[in-house]
Amino acid sequence: MKTLKIAIQKSGRLNEKSVELLKNCGLSFENYKSSLISPVSNFPLEILFLRDDDIPEYVQDGIADLGIVGENVIQETEVEVSYLQRLGFGKCSLKIAVPNNDDIQSLAGLNGKSIATTYPVILGKFLKENGIQSDIRTISGSVEISPGLGLADAICDLVSTGGTLKSNGLKPFADVMSSEAVLIGRKGSETEDLVLELIQRIQSVLRAKETKYVVLNVHRDNLAAIIALLPGVKSPSVVPLAEENWVAVHTVIPERDFWDRISQLKQAGAQGIVVMPIEKIIL
Ligand code: ATP
Ligand code: ZN
Numbered sequence: 001m002k003t004l005k006i007a008i009q010k011s012g013r014l015n016e017k018s019v020e021l022l023k024n025c026g027l028s029f030e031n032y033k034s035s036l037i038s039p040v041s042n043f044p045l046e047i048l049f050l051r052d053d054d055i056p057e058y059v060q061d062g063i064a065d066l067g068i069v070g071e072n073v074i075q076e077t078e079v080e081v082s083y084l085q086r087l088g089f090g091k092c093s094l095k096i097a098v099p100n101n102d103d104i105q106s107l108a109g110l111n112g113k114s115i116a117t118t119y120p121v122i123l124g125k126f127l128k129e130n131g132i133q134s135d136i137r138t139i140s141g142s143v144e145i146s147p148g149l150g151l152a153d154a155i156c157d158l159v160s161t162g163g164t165l166k167s168n169g170l171k172p173f174a175d176v177m178s179s180e181a182v183l184i185g186r187k188g189s190e191t192e193d194l195v196l197e198l199i200q201r202i203q204s205v206l207r208a209k210e211t212k213y214v215v216l217n218v219h220r221d222n223l224a225a226i227i228a229l230l231p232g233v234k235s236p237s238v239v240p241l242a243e244e245n246w247v248a249v250h251t252v253i254p255e256r257d258f259w260d261r262i263s264q265l266k267q268a269g270a271q272g273i274v275v276m277p278i279e280k281i282i283l
Helices: 015-024 052-060 071-077 120-129 163-167 193-209 220-228 258-267
Strands: 004-009 037-039 045-050 066-070 081-086 092-099 114-117 135-138 154-159 170-179 181-186 211-219 237-240 246-254 271-277
Touching: 004 015, 004 052, 004 193, 015 193, 045 052, 052 066, 052 071, 052 081, 052 181, 066 071, 071 120, 071 170, 071 181, 081 193, 092 120, 114 120, 120 135, 120 170, 154 163, 154 170, 163 170, 181 193, 193 211, 211 220, 211 258, 220 246, 246 258, 258 271
Parallel strands: 004 045, 004 066, 114 135, 114 154
Antiparallel strands: 037 045, 066 181, 081 181, 092 154, 092 170, 211 246, 211 271, 237 246
C-alpha cells in the first residue's frame, strides 16, 4: 500500500500547531526534532520536517504529497500546487510599513522610494498592479531594522500584532496580502483516497474547534424560546429530567458568537449551563 508523505515546518511559528493538528486527527507519531522523517504508526503516512521555504517546491515536485505552509510562502515561491484546506492558524498580513514620522498619504508616495523585504515576488506584483515604481531591496531577514539603518525608506514584512513594527518606530501603511497556514497537495493528489481520508479528518477537527457542546436545563414553558435560539448540527436533543416539566437540552454552538448566545439563553430561562469542548465532528 502507498505511504503518503506530508511536509511540515521543522521549527518555527507553524511547527507546534501543525503537529497538534495532525495529532488531533488521531495520527500517532514521535515529534522528533532532530530527524527529518517521522513515521506514523496508525496511518500510511510519513511526516517530513523541513524549513518552511522548501515545502512548496517539495510538494510541487512530488517529494512530498502534502504540505502545511503559510500562503505567503506559496505565493512567493510561485509553485503549481493544489490548495486543499485553510487551517485557521499562522494568521498574519504582509504589510508595507514606513517610519512613524513619514507623512506619506497614498501608495503613489512610494514612487521612487526603496522598500526592503524578504518577499520580492509578492511585493513586485503588488506594486505593478498599483502602477507604482519603487526600488525593491531583497534582504534575508531583520527587515524591520532597515529604515533605521538607512538601508531603505520603507519595508514590506509579515505582521501579526504589530508589536515588532512599533518597537522599531514603524507604522503600517498598506496591506499587501493576508495569510494563514494551508494544506497543499501535489497537483492531482486531491482525488487520491488516502489524501481524501486525511482531508476529512482535518476538516472534522477544524469543525469541532469552531464549536462547543452545550447542555442546559429549562422548564418546558420556555423550551420553544430556547430552541429558537439554537442552531445545532440538526435540531437539539431534548431529554426529560426527573423533575416534572423540566428538560435538558443538548446542542452545539459556534465559538464566534458564543457569549452573546449564552446570555440570550439565560434570559430565555436556561439554567445550569454546562459547556464542553468537542474533539471531532464527523458529518
Ligand atoms: P524556517 O526556519 O522554517 O524557514 P521562518 O523563520 O522562515 O522559518 P517563521 O518565522 O517560523 O518562519 O514563520 C513561519 C510562518 O508563520 C510565516 O511564513 C507566516 O506564514 C506565519 N506567521 C504568522 N505570524 C507571523 C509573524 N508575525 N511573523 C512572521 N510569520 C508569521
Ligand atoms: Zn522560512
